[in-house]
Amino acid sequence: xxxxxxxxxxxxxxxxxxxxxxxxxxxxxxxxxxxxxxxxxxxxxxxxxxxxxxxxxxxxxxxxxxxxxxxxxxxxxxxxxxxxxxxxxxxxxxxxxxxxxxxxxxxxxxxxxxxxxxxxxxxxxxxxxxxxxxxxxxxxxxxxxxxxxxxxxxxxxxxxxxxxxxxxxxxxxxxxxxxxxxxxxxxxxxxxxxxxxxxxxxxxxxxxxxxxxxxxxxxxxxxxxxxxxxxxxxxxxxxxxxxxxxxxxxxxxxxxxxxxxxxxxxxxxxx
Amino acid sequence: xxxxxxxxxxxxxxxxxxxxxxxxxxxxxxxxxxxxxxxxxxxxxxxxxxxxxxxxxxxxxxxxxxxxxxxxxxxxxxxxxxxxxxxxxxxxxxxxxxxxxxxxxxxxxxxxxxxxxxxxxxxxxxxxxxxxxxxxxxxxxxxxxxxxxxxxxxxxxxxxxxxxxxxxxxxxxxxxxxxxxxxxxxxxxxxxxxxxxxxxxxxxxxxxxxxxxxxxxxxxxxxxxxxxxxxxxxxxxxxxxxxxxxxxxxxxxxxxxxxxxxxxxxxxxxxxxxxxxxxxxxxxxxxxxxxxxxxxxxxxxxxxxxxxxxxxxxxxxxxxxxxxxxxxxxxxxxxxxxxxxxxxxxxxxxxxxxxx
Numbered sequence: 001x002x003x004x005x006x007x008x009x010x011x012x013x014x015x016x017x018x019x020x021x022x023x024x025x026x027x028x029x030x031x032x033x034x035x036x037x038x039x040x041x042x043x044x045x046x047x048x049x050x051x052x053x054x055x056x057x058x059x060x061x062x063x064x065x066x067x068x069x070x071x072x073x074x075x076x077x078x079x080x081x082x083x084x085x086x087x088x089x090x091x092x093x094x095x096x097x098x099x100x101x102x103x104x105x106x107x108x109x110x111x112x113x114x115x116x117x118x119x120x121x122x123x124x125x126x127x128x129x130x131x132x133x134x135x136x137x138x139x140x141x142x143x144x145x146x147x148x149x150x151x152x153x154x155x156x157x158x159x160x161x162x163x164x165x166x167x168x169x170x171x172x173x174x175x176x177x178x179x180x181x182x183x184x185x186x187x188x189x190x191x192x193x194x195x196x197x198x199x200x201x202x203x204x205x206x207x208x209x210x211x212x213x214x215x216x217x218x219x220x221x222x223x224x225x226x227x228x229x230x231x232x233x234x235x236x237x238x239x240x241x242x243x244x245x246x247x248x249x250x251x252x253x254x255x256x257x258x259x260x261x262x263x264x265x266x267x268x269x270x271x
Numbered sequence: 272x273x274x275x276x277x278x279x280x281x282x283x284x285x286x287x288x289x290x291x292x293x294x295x296x297x298x299x300x301x302x303x304x305x306x307x308x309x310x311x312x313x314x315x316x317x318x319x320x321x322x323x324x325x326x327x328x329x330x331x332x333x334x335x336x337x338x339x340x341x342x343x344x345x346x347x348x349x350x351x352x353x354x355x356x357x358x359x360x361x362x363x364x365x366x367x368x369x370x371x372x373x374x375x376x377x378x379x380x381x382x383x384x385x386x387x388x389x390x391x392x393x394x395x396x397x398x399x400x401x402x403x404x405x406x407x408x409x410x411x412x413x414x415x416x417x418x419x420x421x422x423x424x425x426x427x428x429x430x431x432x433x434x435x436x437x438x439x440x441x442x443x444x445x446x447x448x449x450x451x452x453x454x455x456x457x458x459x460x461x462x463x464x465x466x467x468x469x470x471x472x473x474x475x476x477x478x479x480x481x482x483x484x485x486x487x488x489x490x491x492x493x494x495x496x497x498x499x500x501x502x503x504x505x506x507x508x509x510x511x512x513x514x515x516x517x518x519x520x521x522x523x524x525x526x527x528x529x530x531x532x533x534x535x536x537x538x539x540x541x542x543x544x545x546x547x548x549x550x551x552x553x554x555x556x557x558x559x560x561x562x563x564x565x566x567x568x569x570x571x572x573x574x575x576x577x578x579x580x581x582x583x584x585x586x587x588x589x590x591x592x593x594x595x596x597x598x599x600x601x602x603x604x605x606x607x608x609x610x611x612x613x614x615x616x617x618x619x620x621x622x623x624x625x626x627x
Binding site: 044059060061062063064065066067068069090095104106107108109110111112113114115117118119120121122124125126129130131132134135136137138139140141142143145152153155156157158159160161163164165175182186187188189190191192220224226231232233234235236237238239241242243246250254256258264265266267268269270271 | 281282283284285313314315316318319320322372373374376377378379384386389390391392394395398399402403409410451454455456457459460461462463464465473474477479480481482483484485486487488489490491494495496497498499500505511514515520521522523524526
């Protein structure tokens with residue numbers, strides 16, 4: 001859903017590519033932009049073949065892997081956090097596809113079709129495709145790879161004084177559980193292992209924290225997550241070496257926050 | 272095995288608004304089964320192998336008329352507009368049509384990717400225009416109109432001639448001329464399900480292409496900051512101070528509209544001086560570093576910099592013109608410039624007339 005949000009923001013005011021906007025960080029803090037809520041509904045496997053609904057306008061479509069449906073993880077949600085899904089979240093029904101980018105979590109679901117080939121829909125053939133350095137686009141890139149972000153302190157905040165801080169943030173992976181998060185306060189030269197807060201669930205946000213005493217000097221905060229498959233979150237340098245700078249989607253590089261001597265925290269990219 | 276055993280894909284479709292309820296025979300009193308006619312009406316998806324494509328026909332010439340009425344207001348007369356949505360057509364060549372690879376995507380020679388530079392499958396154009404366009408009244412177009420509109424777009428990109436009849440048969444030939452038809456790869460780790468590319472599916476089995484490091488100590492010699500979020504982008508979502516708590520060890524940064532406007536205006540002013548000079552025709556006669564018809568700006572600055580009333584003097588000269596100061600060619604008056612503009616230009620010239 002982060003991608004989704006970014007795109008809508010982009011229509012209004014385009015922030016430079018690959019930067020988390022302050023709003024996105026706020027969104028992550030409020031857990032409204034990434035899939036942590038409790039969803040209620042049957043798995044897609046349980047539903048009768050066709051779901052009649054009323055009239056419709058735009059009809060956004062996505063191809064979902066059958067194997068994921070058969071695993072029982074994909075649900076047709078009618079509830080979110082104990083109440084009916086709100087209109088902006090897809091009332092009356094939306095798809096929940098754990099581990100997969102938010103754009104596949106189809107809202108206002110009206111129809112499900114089973115087929116033997118991918119559908120090449122607009123959002124799979126023109127958008128949400130990742131441009132590689134050789135000029136090819138990766139198509140059907142769906143899984144969200146291991147990623148984390150420190151939410152406090154983060155860009156747009158100001159540290160009032162030197163002294164003790166509890167650095168905290170969120171990590172997630174579409175491939176399974178988060179098993180470890182490391183945090184650096186010197187831009188990635190040295191790292192310490194953070195504590196994971198419970199519950200640690202597969203394909204869900206996992207909160208981490210670590211103590212830190214700020215000495216009042218410039219610092220760069222980073223977090224680096226690892227999931228149960230052994231996949232470790234890469235730096236921007238590592239990511240760009242393979243994918244270049246034009247792939248846009250699935251940017252799971254390490255996020256950096258620069259803290260200046262006056263305590264102002266800003267968004268920087270560290271290679 | 273599940274009831275879907277041999278099927279591998281699920282298509283999920285959204286409605287902008289839905290009413291009614293799910294049902295099955297066993298849920299007595301809840302709704303009713305969808306009728307075959309209803310299912311048929313909703314089953315409008317067209318796959319890359321053209322399964323689901325209705326019969327019909329249209330040419331670019333016919334499409335142009337519909338385009339001008341229903342599409343041009345957002346996409347421009349020639350699908351070139353970049354105002355409401357990004358550009359649809361452009362950046363593809365005859366060579367791309369032969370190879371099926373858009374060269375501009377490799378060499379980066381076209382800074383923005385248009386739809387036709389990306390889309391590998393003509394079915395996608397047909398499907399999306401049919402289901403979602405025009406934005407003001409989706410699904411109001413007949414099949415023939417959709418064929419005509421697709422033909423119009425393809426003709427703009429010189430993929431088919433203007434009188435080519437696009438129909439459910441010829442569209443298959445056209446697929447073999449799509450400029451980026453060979454430009455997609457499914458060989459990646461982000462579709463970790465199913466048999467993978469080798470087994471007729473998608474993906475490499477889920478193997479990530481980039482792996483981070485688990486180094487804990489002295490992992491690198493120096494920290495390289497590649498870029499910063501520019502100041503102007505900080506306010507994209509309002510005042511961060513108001514979005515953060517007023518207790519605890521951190522606060523939000525004050526981003527008031529006034530402070531942002533001030534920064535934008537200052538940046539705008541600096542950037543626009545050379546542009547202003549160009550727009551008002553000054554640079555036709557004056558170079559920054561060398562004389563053309565009139566003297567170079569740096570020579571003007573050198574001559575008048577010491578004068579206490581230099582700004583006023585130059586502003587007046589720009590506005591009213593003059594002759595005989597340097598050579599015989601008179602400087603024409605520029606009554607179209609406001610006093611503010613002439614003073615800004617004078618200040619800029621005296622400060623060295625930098626491009627920034």
